[in-house]
Amino acid sequence: MNDMSPIASEIMTSVNGKPFKLSRRGFLGASLGALVLGVTLPAARARAQAGAATIAPGSRVAAFLEIRPDSTVLFRSAFIEGGQGIFTAMAQIVGEELDVNPANFVVEGAPPGPDYLLTGGGRFTGGSMSVRMSYDAMRKLGASARHMLLQAAAARLSVPVAELSTEPGRVLHSASGRAIPYGEIADAAAELPLPTDVVLRDRADFRWIGKPVARLDVRDKSTGKAQYTIDLKVDGMLHAAVQHSPRLGGEPDVLQNEADVRGMPGVHSIHRLPGAVAAVANSWWRARMAVEALQVTWTEAAGTAHAMPADFSTEAHRAKLKATTGDGVAFEAEGDAQSALASAARVVEATYDAPYLAHGQLEPPSALARWNDDGSLELWIPNQAPEMFQAEAAKLAGIAPEKVLIHSPMLGGFFGRHFLYQTANPFPQAIHLAKAVNRPVKLIWSREEEFLRDTLRPMAAVRFRAGLDASGMPVALSAVAVGEGPTGRWFGRQPDKVDGSAVEGIAGKVYAIPNRRVGQVHVDDPAIIGFWRSVGHSMNDFFYETFFDEMADAGRQDPYELRHRLLADSPRHRTLLEAVAKLSGGWQRGPFTAEDGTRRARGVAMASPFGSEVATVAEVSLQQGEIIVHDVWVAIDPGSIVNPAIIDAQVNSAVALGLSSALLEEVVYVDGMPQARNYDGYPILAPDRMPRVHVRIVESGAPMGGIGEPGVPGVPPAIANAVSVLVGKRLRSLPLSKFDLRGVDG
Amino acid sequence: MELTINGTKHEVDIEPDTPLLWVLRDELGMTGTKYGCGLAQCGACTVLVDGQATRSCVTSVESVARSEIMTIEAITEDTVGQKLVEAWVSNQVPQCGYCQSGQVMAATALLKQSPQPTDEDIAAAMVNLCRCGTYNAIAAAVRQAAEA
Structure with a gap:
């Protein structure tokens, strides 16, 4: 088990889609001593300063910024770049306030140190946390550095600060027409105290935040120069x-x-x-x-610890999870689900399961x-x-x-x-x-050793029961998740409490069903389990949102319309659902015949992962029993945004991964050993199966949510719901490639 | 053994069945070509051998001793390669970027052989895996480069 338990487990189990609350710490001001902006002042001195007093993470300019003689900026990011675009986002946020074009930033991963503990008092790159956890601090950091540069320029020019302004990369004295590049006063600025108060730029004046700024690493990554x-x-x-x-x-x-x-x-x-x-x-x-x-x-x-049993098989473990009874420990309860189920006009029941998954990142x-x-x-x-x-x-x-x-x-x-x-x-x-x-x-590690020792998304099963009234409206829903979550495994599990990572995406749903209970039965997972992009949501929203369509069908209601009705009192979600319908040219479930003559259907799903809200529609057909996903439409509301182009790219990426998991991926163990040791036995999405992806970003103004993961969870249920329309039966287990769907082509 | 890589001759003393990939990476320090799977599954190791997209992880160095080898390190010195790099940048293709050397090399081979590829040509040639799912951006960049 890892240290840092209180922080990480609280953060990583933010199941309600609500942003993790941070205590807002003020700047420490001048008491920390001189700051260093100059090129002579690298991380070593920043580290030395760090021991002196309590550090407010994200506040000390010297720990993050070096303004170099050519006025470019070396920035040390608390967050690690792995394709999600965080280095560019940091340059946009800091550059906006510092008044330096993000294109003039060189960003690298920061060393360990108290300055970088920006993720709820700890530090990790994950949980789609990076921007939303650091946005305010990084803006203040950039503004502080700009303030110090203005002070240094005022001293150099012997003019009041009030007469100075900045334009990207330099200080201006418009009265005299003089300008000083940042690089020339960086050393002098470094000697000045950290300001206690800074004014942030008005949102209406943003030049880079909220704009599709080009990524900083794209050229190096297109020419083989990026180093891993x-x-x-x-x-x-x-x-x-x-x-x-x-x-x-x-x-x-x-x-x-x-x-x-x-x-x-x-x-x-x-x-x-x-x-x-x-x-x-x-x-x-x-x-x-x-x-x-x-x-x-x-x-x-x-x-x-966690030695692999010689007789372990995924098939047996799946059977065990599905056969496990009991209501488990309650995680979320509203009303009286048990009584409402007992008195319901009709009860719908189903058990779903999802397999182990490997990460399959291309760099071993x-x-x-x-x-x-x-x-x-x-x-x-x-x-x-x-x-x-x-x-x-x-x-x-x-x-x-x-x-x-x-x-x-x-x-x-x-x-x-x-x-x-x-x-x-x-x-x-x-x-x-x-x-x-x-x-x-x-x-x-060779790819084969990686498949042997990678951590896996846990296997899980969920038992659902829903009660409908005489008009077909859901009045009760009970879900029992069976298995083990990765947060509990790595950050400590309390036996009497539910690990949020096991139920997120079943709990925290937004539909107005008056009587609900979500519980968990913990079953030790024999595998080494870990976090997989969007964690519990990656399968739990599949379970819930496909069962939702079962409820709708049982009550003879259109699944889109039923969602819409159950979101009547939730304008943010209703708006988003309508946005994805509009983006896809208006909701139609099908089956319908497309222009090319294929028989197609659409599925819809919603998810509330990592502080953002997402609505997804997928259009599918079947050819010789193979599921073809033609288009995926995603409306995403992260509250407010930093880079729409990166969001679009992340949603594309999330669709690819969600689709890959829905159709293809499954880690299979027999006799305690994984059967696939490379991509030949564990296929991941290839280009010929990539659908068109259409993204609509909705900025509701709600507290900022995550971007890296939220696009994933809606994809598998949207696809599975569409396929069920075509084949006329529910598919309750992933990946869908395990089902023989031949004979139902359009 | 003598190898011709990016127009330069290199003398290497290595077991002849060593995969070209590891000669490039460990003997010659050309790490732009990536190891992903070692089984010709993912294509991260794609280089050009006499103009053909080739999976260097399963290609013995001995088999290419008399060939012209081109790697990502020389991509901007090649007219087609340079055009593709600009299209990759303009379409903001890479995410993690690890597979992109191989993607760009596969696209270079395609455009050298079919300067005006159809969508089917692109689909047939661009088969390398990308775990970040940049496939749509890749196809758009190839189309743009072909039109440039």
Whole structure:
């Protein structure tokens, strides 16, 4: 289990779609001493200052900004870039107030440090939190730096500050026609105290916030110049590859051909690690060839946490979850669902389930470790939480956390993959190997090892019961989620309380059904489970929103109209539902015949994930039993926005992932081992199945919500609801590719 | 063994069955070409071998010793490549970016062979995986580059 429990678990279980409340801390003002804007003032001094007093995260300009002599800005982001566009968003937000064009920002992931604890007092990149958690602080930070530059310019020109203004990258004295580039006064500004109060730019005057500003990393990523952990190299570095125990909990016993393998080309050494063997060589391919040639006998080690049972199978686990009875611990209750169900004119019942999923990010995990002469340990690691990785690395290395230097390179996709997951992180092995060979070591997990040790989205089943009145309106809904949530696994579970990550998307729904109960029956998950883009929502909204259509059908109501009626008192959601209907040319369920002669249908779904609201419509047909998704329309209301182009891209991405999970993906275990070890056995969405995606952003002005994940949850139910119209039966299990739908083509 | 990469000859001393990908990355330091799956499933490792899009993770270095190899490192020195990069930027294609070297190389091979590809040509050639789902932006960028 990980530290930081109170923060992370509270944040990551914000099931009601309400933004996490932060205590608003004021600026600390001048008491922290001089700030550093200049190029001579890098993170080392910022770190030194950090120890002096209590830090208000996000307030100290020196920790974040370096204005360089050419007036470009080096910005240290508390959040890690992994494709979601956060570096660009940070440049837009800070640049708006600092008065520097975001295009003149160079952004990198910040080192560990108290200044960067912007996620509810902790720090991680996840939960679609980054912008909404830091927006106010980053605006103030930019405004503070601008204020200091104005002060420095006033001193330089011997004029009152009131006579000065700024335009992007420089201070102007319009009376005399003089201008000073920021880069020339950065050092002087750095000597000035942090302002206690700053005026923020009026929203109406925004030049970059709210605009489709170009991403900062696109050219480098289009020319192969972007560097990920897997690409890094340091002097004297050796390469390492591992072979893990086929089941977690096995330890290497006999290495039958160790001497032969040691003699293979380029091999430096062979190592035994907890639960794995490793080969170190002068290239990764040679290390891989060596370690995979090793004939290893594995023995069961007693006491391994979450050791994989030798008889574990996903099929049996699914059956167990579906057969588990009881109402469990209540998480959400309104009215009296039990009585309302007992007196309902009609009761609808169904049990749904969803499979384990792998993250499948294209960059295989890696870690580069170097022990320095001063006893410090330097790590370059894909991660979403530098301080947590630092603490864990320090523990493993037996040194103080401040002796562990963490570099957080760009991530080649993450989707929840790069949290601190112990057995799913390669860095402990890299630390061990670098120590053992007394050289820097870069360890890469092969795709096959990644499929063996990735954390999985948990498997879950949900039992629904709905009561309808004589007119077909839902009067009661009871849902019991069975399984285990990732938040409880990694941040501590209280036996008498429900892990919100197990029920989010079943709880927190917005429909006015007067009697509701959502409960959870905890069942230990034998797999190593983790966070997967949109977490519980990724399957729970599928369960709920498809069951919703079952209710509608049972009550002889159109599923769109029923949603609309049940949102009568919820204008924000009703507006959004109408927006997606309009975007799709008006609601029609079908089946209908498209211009190309195919028989098609549409499904609709709503979700309230991560502080945002989403309404989704999908149009599908069937060809030789294969589900074709033609168009997906998404209306998303994140309250207010920073970059509409990035939102559009994130929604496209979410549609692709949601579709992939709905149609194709399923991790299958037999005898405690995953059956797929690469994309050939675990297909992910290929380009030929990508639908057209249409996005409408609605800015309701509600508190800012997330963007990275919210587009995912509505996609599987919108698709499944549409398919059910075509095939005339409900599909209650994912992925949909498991159903034989031949014979119902249009 | 001598390799011709981006018009430059490189001498490498390596087991002949080593995949080209790892010669590029570990021997020659050209890390723009990515490792994704090692099984020719994802296409992150796509390079051009005599103009053909080739999965370097399953291509032995020995088999390309007499070929012209082009990698992403030389993309802006190539007329078609440069056009594609501009289209990639203008369509803001990449998200995490990890697959994009391979995507751009696949598109380069396509436009070299079919300067005016149909949508079907694009679908047939652009088969590399992208976990971020940038597929629509990729297709738009290829169309734009073809028209440029």
